[in-house]
Amino acid sequence: MPRYDYRCRACGSTFEVSRPMINASDPAVCPDGHEDTVKLLSTVAVTGTARGGMAAPKPAGGGGCCGGGCCS
Template identity: 70%
Template sequence: MPRYEYRCRSCGDTFELSRPMAESSAPAACPVGHHDTVKLLSTVAVGGSASASAPAPSPGGAGGCCGGGCCG
């Protein structure tokens, strides 16, 4: 089930709720009970690796955009 992040405009508290996607736009009360909340836009990292490296250059420096040839 997706988690959505909200911020309360009354007290400034930020909180998360797990709810079905069909209820993603439904109003949410903050844990203190205020109802003036706004859903925050969250970014999600999917797959990949933070330590991914660039491909090795071709022998002799030819090929690749920075090795000459394809950039004009």
Template identity: 75%
Template sequence: MPRYDYRCRACGSTFELNRPMSEAGAPATCPSGHDDTVKLLSTVAVTGRAGATPAPRAGSGGGCCGGGCCG
């Protein structure tokens, strides 16, 4: 289930809620009971996948400038 981050405008606290995507836009109440909250933009870090072949490093051969064809 996705986790959404919110900030309360009344008290300034930041909190998270786990809810289905179908309820992503529903209003949220902060843990202190305030209703004036805003959903924060969340970011997702993608660093690669397990077992993937690493990209070749610059100057390791192959390609135009790494293979000596630049002149």
């Protein structure tokens, strides 16, 4: 289940709420009981390699901005 980050405008605390995506835009109450909260923009970092040990394919032509043809 996704977790959403919120900040309370009354006391300034930040907190997480786990809820289904269908309820992502529902308001959240601060753990201290304040109702004036705002949902924060969250970022996701993805690291690792492709499954099965396969590496991502390398661009043809030696790389560079246009396959290596326009960069010196």
